[in-house]
Amino acid sequence: MRIAMIGTGYVGLVSGACFSDFGHDVVCVDKDQSKIDSLKQGIMPIYEPGLDRLVASNVKGGRLSFTTDLQEGVAGAEAIFIAVGTPSRRGDGHADLSYVFGAAREIAEALTGPAVIVTKSTVPVGTGDEVERILREVRPDARAWVVSNPEFLREGAAIEDFKRPDRIVVGIDDEEAAEVMREVYRPLYLNKAPLLFTGRRTAELTKYAANAFLATKITFINEIADLCEIVGADVQDVSRGIGLDNRIGPKFLHAGPGYGGSCFPKDTLALLKTAEDYQTPLRIVESVVTVNEARKRAMGRKVIQALGGDARGAAVALLGLTFKPNTDDMRDAPSLSIVQALQDAGANVRGYDPEGIEQARPLMPDVEFFESPYKAAEGADAVVLVTEWDVLRALDLTRLARTMKQPIFVDLRNVYPPAEVEEAGLRLHSVGRAQRS
Incomplete structure (x- = not known):
């Protein structure tokens, strides 16, 4: 054909x-x-x-x-x-x-x-x-x-x-x-x-409904993660506990810095506009869009809090810049909001990504880019894992700790077990878990 x-x-x-x-x-x-x-x-x-x-x-x-x-x-x-x-x-x-x-x-x-x-x-x-x-x-x-x-x-x-x-x-x-x-x-x-x-109209709506539902799952578990941090629960165990229910399923229940990319932000907004045109409000989707935008910026504040509440003059290394692994897509990536929040607070931001650096450069003015996560971490006051690329899943944490100015490790994807991070001499700040003393 x-x-x-x-x-x-x-x-x-x-x-x-x-x-x-x-x-x-x-x-x-x-x-x-x-x-x-x-x-x-x-x-x-x-x-x-x-x-x-x-x-x-x-x-x-x-x-x-x-x-x-x-x-x-x-x-x-x-x-x-x-x-x-x-x-x-x-x-x-x-x-x-x-x-x-x-x-x-x-x-x-x-x-x-x-x-x-x-x-x-x-x-x-x-x-x-x-x-x-x-x-x-x-x-x-x-x-x-x-x-x-x-x-x-x-x-x-x-x-x-x-x-x-x-x-x-x-x-x-x-x-x-x-x-x-x-x-x-x-x-x-x-x-x-x-x-x-x-029907043709049904097919058109099916695509938007699917993306809106997945975006809702992501946003739901991110809000549960915030509650977990306050009450002393572990969001990863909560996710597993609800994801084993076949009616819910485990996918898209990983707490993190919020969704981005070429689809979810654009499609949830377009769906809301369609609903508005037909005078049929979608309150859940409205909340998802609002909460997700706020969350990305909140992750920047999380890093600032890890630095003791004052980021002025601090060197912060972000590892992983694209909105997800295995793509060079920077559209609506959470890293963009995190960088802006850190720079607004006076921090000096460094960046590393296996594939997205060239796409990130024009979007992240005044960020210094490195070809290695270890180079980015040298002399840094904090290292932040933003995107869980495979190459960032087995970092030599002891090597990181030796070269950093302050041993602050912010894991926004919960890739590393707390005990492993602490054994390497780093102070861990993760998502959806109570801060360990």
Whole structure:
């Protein structure tokens, strides 16, 4: 099957590469000439484990190609995926759909035969209706169907998620279009991935509901962590105790500095705006957004408290800057708020990250970056573990303690057992546990 993927961002590039690995003939289209040139040279615009090898093997096999010519990419395609960005719109927080609608118009103009137009981008309820209206306006003669097929990819594990999905949601009412989508995902039949066909608006809302629920779990356990610190309980044991309940499950119950990234902040806000438009308030989601924003800044205050309440002139080393491990994505990363809080308090901030330093530089002015966690810690008054990269999970804590000015270790991910930290000569400040004397 011939597939066109419009957009080579995170979703478009991963999806296009995986579809081609299934044996489909995929053309990825993007207006950014420099990005397309880099992709043709095997240079990835994002860091995602295994993506460079996946792209290279399918380009070599002749199943994956890149172009800036949308008409060339769409010609003869049976399924055309829209995978462009939908960032929060400046000023009001609504999802900016200008790229989606622009792509829809260009696709309509370029159609050469029957095709299914698939919205892969995360879009509010009713977006597919407008895409269909644009299609009918531009090409009333075209035999084309508009489908919603939201993505559920985790950054850092996107290839595995695509090839072994929990579910595939397809929003379409037409059986002919449904048959095309079955063929698109037929290679996943052996994995028995659930293929859920539903209405288009239902599919659009399913994506937002899923992300809002996961964001709620994260925010819930973070608030429980605050209570644990006050009453002398251990949030990790609480998490395990409730996560063993099959109705709740253990995932997304790890206390930390709050959620960030390209999805949860943007999608929870867009969902709230949709609810506002339809005069149906979502009070729980409203609280989640408010609490999460406050928490990220509060983590900066936690570090200041660990320093005795005064950070002026203190050197603080942050280990891990991206919003999660195995990505170079800095969008809405908790580290950004922590850095700002520390700098506002007069601290000198240092930073280390295995993959995110180049993305962090323009976002973190006056931060000194290092290529090693130990270099960042030399002479520091405090070391703060912000993102739990594998390379930061087995640090030589004794070595850290020897080179630091003050032995203060703030573990915002609860990676290290308290006894191990204290044995190394460090004073531990963690999340959701009472401070040990």
